[in-house]
Structure formats: C-alpha cells, structure tokens
Amino acid sequence: xxxxxxxxxxxxxxxxxxxxxxxxxxxxxxxxxxxxxxxxxxxxxxxxxxxxxxxxxxxxxxxxxxxxxxxxxxxxxxxxxxxxxxxxxxxxxxxxxxxxxxxxxxxxxxxxxxxxxxxxxxxxxxxxxxxxxxxxxxxxxxxxxxxxxxxxxxxxxxxxxxxxxxxxxxxxxxxxxxxxxxxxxxxxxxxxxxxxxxxxxxxxxxxxxxxxxxxxxxxxxxxxxxxxxxxxxxxxxxxxxxxxxxxxxxxxxxxxxxxxxxxxxxxxxxxxxxxxxxxxxxxxxxxxxxxxxxxxxxxxxxxxxxxxxxxxxxxxxxxxxxxxxxxxxxxxxxxxxxxxxxxxxxxxxxxxxxxxxxxx
Ligand code: SF4
Numbered sequence: 001x002x003x004x005x006x007x008x009x010x011x012x013x014x015x016x017x018x019x020x021x022x023x024x025x026x027x028x029x030x031x032x033x034x035x036x037x038x039x040x041x042x043x044x045x046x047x048x049x050x051x052x053x054x055x056x057x058x059x060x061x062x063x064x065x066x067x068x069x070x071x072x073x074x075x076x077x078x079x080x081x082x083x084x085x086x087x088x089x090x091x092x093x094x095x096x097x098x099x100x101x102x103x104x105x106x107x108x109x110x111x112x113x114x115x116x117x118x119x120x121x122x123x124x125x126x127x128x129x130x131x132x133x134x135x136x137x138x139x140x141x142x143x144x145x146x147x148x149x150x151x152x153x154x155x156x157x158x159x160x161x162x163x164x165x166x167x168x169x170x171x172x173x174x175x176x177x178x179x180x181x182x183x184x185x186x187x188x189x190x191x192x193x194x195x196x197x198x199x200x201x202x203x204x205x206x207x208x209x210x211x212x213x214x215x216x217x218x219x220x221x222x223x224x225x226x227x228x229x230x231x232x233x234x235x236x237x238x239x240x241x242x243x244x245x246x247x248x249x250x251x252x253x254x255x256x257x258x259x260x261x262x263x264x265x266x267x268x269x270x271x272x273x274x275x276x277x278x279x280x281x282x283x284x285x286x287x288x289x290x291x292x293x294x295x296x297x298x299x300x301x302x303x304x305x306x307x308x309x310x311x312x313x314x315x316x317x318x319x320x321x322x323x324x325x326x327x328x329x330x331x332x333x334x335x336x337x338x339x340x341x342x343x344x345x346x347x348x349x350x351x352x353x354x355x356x357x358x359x360x
Contacts, residue, residue: 002071002072003019003070004084006021007240008036009309010030011307013337013338013339014027014030014307015030015032018311020235026071032062044063047059088246090252093125094122095119095123095125095284096125096251097127097252097254098126098253099253099265099266100255101130101255102131102258104136109142111260112143114275115256116146118281119280122280122284123151124150127147127150130218131158132218132258134159135161135165140173141173144157144179148179153179155179156180156182157180159186159218160185160186160187162185167211170185171196171211174211180209184218185211185213186214188214190213190215192211193210193213194210194213195209195210224318227312227334232312241310243296243297243310243312244298244310247296247314249265249315249316250292250293250314251293252293254283259274264316265316268316295314295316297310300314300329301320301326302336306334306336307336308336312332314329315329
C-alpha cells in the first residue's frame with residue numbers, strides 16, 4: 001500500500017510519486033504508475049502470478065525502492081487502512097482570502113470599516129494589503145488594528161521601501177501585530193529576508209514574522225502567477241486535494257482595488273460591484289463571480305496532462321490565450337509534452353528528484 005501522505009500523479013511523458021509528508025518528488029514511468037495502482041491492497045503473491053520471470057525482477061526492485069524510501073508499506077489487513085477521502089473539508093469557510101489595494105491619498109476610513117465588517121461576518125481568513133505608496137507605520141497601524149478586529153488568521157503587507165523607517169521600527173511593528181506574518185518592502189537598495197523574533201526577555205525565541213526587502217518596484221501584482229520548480233507545492237496534501245476540485249488561486253478569494261471595485265483578482269479586469277454600495281456577501285453569491293472558483297487543473301489546456309498539476313497554482317489572469325477561460329498559465333516555463341523547463345523557470349529547484357527506468 002502507498003503511504004497515506006504519498007500521491008500518484010500521471011503525466012504525458014512521466015508520472016510522479018509525491019511524498020507530501022517529506023516534500024519529496026520521485027519520477028516514475030507509466031508502467032510503474034499502472035503497477036502501483038493495480039497492486040494497491042493486493043496480496044504480493046497474487047501480483048506475482050500476473051508477472052513473467054523478467055518482470056518479477058523489476059517488480060522486486062521496485063518494491064525495494066518503495067520500502068527504502070518509506071513511500072509504502074505491507075499490511076496484513078488492508079481493511080484497517082481505508083482509502084482516505086480527497087474531498088477538502090472546508091465548506092465552513094465562505095471566504096478564504098482578500099486582497100485589498102489601498103491608495104493613502106483617497107483612502108476612506110468609513111468605507112474600510114464597512115468592508116472589514118463584511119469580511120468579519122464572512123469569517124475571511126487571510127488578508128493581503130497592497131499599500132500603493134511607501135511604508136507609513138502610523139497609517140498601517142490604523143489599518144492593521146481594524147483588520148485584527150475581524151478575527152482573521154493572517155495579514156500580509158506589500159508596500160514601497162521607506163528609507164526613513166529603520167529595521168528596528170519595522171520589527172517592532174511586526175512584533176506588536178502578531179497577525180502580520182509577511183511584510184514585503186519593494187524598491188529597497190538591497191535584497192534581504194529578515195526574521196522577526198520574539199524579543200521578550202525570559203520567553204522562548206520564536207519567529208513572529210518576516211521582512212522581505214526586494215530591490216525591484218511593486219508592479220501591482222503583475223509579478224503574480226509565476227510558476228517554476230521552486231514554487232510548486234510538494235508539502236501540502238491539502239493543496240493537492242483541493243486542486244482536484246477547485247481553483248488553486250481564485251477559490252474563495254476576493255480582491256478590492258484602490259477605488260473599491262470588487263474583482264476576483266487585482267490583475268483581472270472584470271468588476272462585479274463597488275464596496276461603496278455593494279456587500280461582499282452579495283458578490284460571493286454571484287454565480288458569474290464564483291465561476292473561477294471551480295476551474296480545476298484537470299480542465300486547463302496542457303496542465304491537464306502535467307504531472308505537477310496538483311502541486312501548482314493556477315493563474316487565470318495571465319494565460320496563453322486570453323479568449324480561452326481554460327488557457328495554460330502564461331508564466332509557466334514547463335512543457336509536460338517534453339518534460340522540460342525553460343531555463344529561467346528552473347532556477348530554484350529544491351526538491352529531491354529520482355527517476356526509475358522503464359521496465360521492459
Ligand atoms: S504545465 Fe500547468 S500544471 Fe504543469 S507546471 Fe505548468 S502551470 Fe503547472
């Protein structure tokens with residue numbers, strides 16, 4: 001039996017075993033993919049009966065490989081290990097993510113309070129704030145204090161680097177606001193990642209959040225949707241399961257631009273209403289708005305034959321064909337028909353990869 005933390009995915013040129021428990025990836029041929037599917041929960045001696053003597057040698061080698069890497073195990077009674085459901089159990093979440101663009105020059109506190117009240121009622125989990133100006137900690141404190149009243153889980157901030165704000169000031173801000181986990185500063189004169197640690201004397205030193213200094217400008221989200229080997233997910237089986245039924249990026253997401261326009265994503269053009277006169281609840285009930293939530297990787301051109309399709313995000317804002325709702329994400333450098341990445345997309349390979357030769 002394959003371990004519960006491992007998943008098999010078939011692709012055009014090759015197949016994959018993904019060990020989500022360890023974050024490891026193993027490439028296998030279609031023959032071994034079929035064999036693994038067939039042998040699940042069968043007796044070894046019954047599988048052997050089906051194989052000729054040459055194939056048995058490959059079969060034993062393959063079993064050794066599975067056991068050595070703890071990808072599977074023998075069970076006397078497979079009934080004790082029922083197949084686990086792949087349905088994501090997140091029906092209780094009405095809205096997962098919100099992206100809010102803020103232009104300090106035209107910011108309206110009253111509307112922001114109303115918006116946060118709406119998001120609180122929908123129990124929205126994750127907030128991303130895109131401040132379209134340089135960091136202003138006084139202003140950000142006002143914003144974050146309001147968001148914290150919504151009982152969300154997580155706040156991420158994006159803004160331009162401000163040379164007048166020291167790293168100590170930023171660290172103190174993150175330390176005070178425990179929900180602020182990621183703070184991105186664009187246009188910095190250097191690239192750096194700084195973990196903010198709990199500095200209270202006598203307490204364990206815990207990472208409270210992270211400052212990311214980036215030496216390029218914030219391009220209002222156009223940097224979104226880049227897919228390369230380094231940002232595929234090989235560590236969350238929840239994401240794998242979700243990608244089988246939902247969209248990896250837009251599911252339960254809403255975005256509000258600087259003028260209050262409500263969209264699926266800041267980089268998409270279609271507007272569904274404005275926070276000044278429309279409630280978020282009304283928008284997420286709109287069938288047209290929700291249609292992107294259910295676009296699965298199995299429906300996307302090219303992606304549907306890719307062995308990484310349940311480990312990948314799915315950008316619908318930048319696709320190879322703007323007229324096709326199911327076009328391949330434009331910022332992906334992988335071609336599943338050749339099994340090759342373009343050079344630029346390969347730069348951060350961090351996962352262990354193995355390849356098992358075809359059984360003849
Ligand atoms: S081809 Fe599609 S599924 Fe495969 S890595 Fe690229 S975007 Fe992801």
